[in-house]
Amino acid sequence: MIPLVLTAALAVHRNAPFHWASTMTKQSAELARLQALDSYRILDTPAEASFDEITRLASLLLSAPSSAISLVDADRQWFKARVGIPMTQTPRSHALCSQAVAAASFLEVSDASLDQRFASSPLVNREGGIRFYAGAPLIVPSGHWLGTLCVFDTVAREPLRAEQRLALQDLANLAVDRMESRKARLQSEIAASVVAATSDAILAVGWDGLISFWNPASERMFGYDAARALGSTLDLILPEQLTNTHYRGLRLARAGGETSLVGTTMELSARRATGEEFPIELSLARWHGDGERDGGGFAAIVRDISARRALESDRANARLFLDSIVAHLPAMLFVKDSVTGRYLLFNKAGESIVGLPEAAVIGRTDEELFPDVGAEYRERDRSVLRSTGVETYESEFTRTDGCAITLRTKRIVVTAPDDRKYILGLSDDVTELRRSERHVLHLAHHDSLTGLLNRASLVERMDQLTRSGEEFVVLTIDLDRFKAVNDQFGHPIGDRLLVEAGIRLLRFASDRDIVARVGGDEFVIVAVGACERATTLADLVIAALSEPYSIGRFVAYAGASIGVVVAPRDGQTVETLRQAADLALYRAKASRRGGVCFFSSELDDEASERRMLEGDLREAIEGGEIEVAYQPVVSSVTGQVTSFEALARWTHPQRGPISPARFIGIAEESGMIGLLGTGLLLRACRAAAAWPSDIKVAVNLSPLQFESSGLVKTVKAALALSGLPPQRLQLEVTEGLLIRNVDHTFAILTELRNLGVQILLDDFGVGFSSLSYFERFPFDKVKIDQSFVAKIATSPAARAIIQAVVGLGRTLNMGVVAEGVETPEQMQALVELGCTHLQGFLFSEPQAESAFRHILRPDRDEAGVIASL
Incomplete structure (x- = not known):
């Protein structure tokens, strides 16, 4: 027998599932009861x-x-x-x-x-x-x-x-x-509230075909109020082409037949009170009444889908537009399956870039299309699949026609709604962009005309050399007579000459040497580790640049001046080396054309002295310490003084008298010439205003004063402040001024001439004289340079030049002034040749105004002016 305890245990074990299931059933029943109560x-x-x-x-x-x-x-x-x-x-x-x-x-x-x-x-x-x-x-x-x-x-x-x-x-x-x-x-x-509040039209039609229910949304949608709609047939809102179909269906349904429309949603057209047809979405359901009077029919929910149709149309148009954009995108757009690597989309730009039609690309892989690089492209696809963002690659690609291009491709992984992944790529042909960047980079470091290194690159390379401590020679080269070539042949020929000069310089450069163009007609050669051959190299450069330049049908001649510095002997920084080179070049150009000058401590001392002199000159100009000396100009016919030339003079407190050639040059180079010239002009005008009315004053103008836009205003102001009549002021200009910028210079001279002042051409014959100057501007006088006067008795050529200038002056009604007259014989010869005016030490050296009081006083003896001088 089984023990009673075991029997009881078995009973508990067998009943346990039943009790658990029973408990769960009771809980579910109670939950359902509470939900029913809540309803x-x-x-x-x-x-x-x-x-x-x-x-x-x-x-x-x-x-x-x-x-x-x-x-x-x-x-x-x-x-x-x-x-x-x-x-x-x-x-x-x-x-x-x-x-x-x-x-x-x-x-x-x-x-x-x-x-x-x-x-x-x-x-x-x-x-x-x-x-x-x-x-x-x-x-x-x-x-x-x-x-x-x-x-x-x-x-x-x-x-x-x-x-x-x-x-x-x-x-x-x-x-x-x-x-x-x-x-x-x-x-x-609740239903009534929903029906009244809904935006959908809800209506009911009995078996008799008459409308029996019409909610507020129906009124708004169709434009008929309930009083008008109730009792009317659906002809009220149905387009004419749908009425027959409607009545056939209604008869069939009333007879007990089945209709395919009940329980479905369909789209068709309806008509508003205005006659406008519009698209609707219709849902039908049967309803059954309570008796004969209300025997049932159809209930309908109607939704105006005009906006939806418009949206669908917009979306369709947008899709077409997007397809058009994709097709005509100026960059190659492609989509590949992430698993198979096969192309699914390929636009027109891709066809053009790759050189293959879309049909040949779609469905194939990179390995099949591009055997040489396909494996590389596939690896890039795998890389972006492992990434979380955009990956960009740039590489060379050879088209089917053999043309090599540079492609920049961006890849990203996109996930479709079905969770499938695709690789989206966008490729740009950046061949021209990269070529332009290389060109821009080249221009950033090279001169655009000659292709040589530019100033910035030269400084960078020299800085590297100075930091390394290596020896090198710097040759700063300035072309001689280049401006004359530009004026004679024009700037295009001048540009070609610069290119040719650069080519000639490259002949002397080794692989380590540097050749650069650092200015208009200025070049630099940096010869690395070639200090012992600096002189030879400079002589070779001078000889090469002095050779004739055959440019088209023209033959031009130039030359060169060279300043040479040796590093690190002459300087240990780029700045000091450049300063030393400029000093050497300045001395080379000043000594003679075609010269070579090596930097020395003496040059540095001279530069230091010049800087000190520049400071003193500035103080002297600002302090009014520059004096004015006057030299008379005499009429060769009457012997009377007709004018005085005003000349600047500076006596330094420690150094004594400073040559005008020196301090005026410093004033021009340091930018002080404007202030100096303005002061000299005003003082000369004020002095002349007190002289007899038949004596004029002449003032020299620096070429640099013409570079300022205020020269005419300065002259007007001097005349107004001094009270000097304009016709008693003479302004002297040199031939060098005319060469700088002929059109600009003549424009300013015309404005000055219109003020009433006289214009004199000084130092005629020693520069690049051009007879066309006299055709373009009516000078009042021309001054023959003293170098011709000094040789009038010994040089037939000098005498012939003077005679020619006198004849030119007589023909053009210009006065002719001979400068530098020092002997009676010179005076006699000049008078015989026909010079109208004479000036020189024979009559007087430049002196202070007080030295000529006897001439400038009102009761002077005009008959004895020359004798009194």
């Missing part, structure tokens, strides 16, 4: 007479002091209606009704205080507590027990008779009916 939306609602009268009837019928419709929630009982009960709810654990719901049966208790189930309930064991209880279940059509219709008494009672129980249950059923009615009414109200 009635009755809990915590105000009192309603239809429910209150039921509780009153139950109380009267059973002669009970208390009655209630009790609804049992998850944790309470709530009274929808009550009689003789002060509270609206109690905890579920205290409620007798909860036992009725749990038992799912009619519950009656004669004396609750004697019933073990309820004796401990606070509703029972308190003073005046419940003794008698009877509860009939509230069972809704779904079969769920929501609560009870119950009666209470504070005294024990005999059990109810059968007819009393039946009556209480009938009242409970009545309460359920009213709950159902309330729920239906509430749902109808």
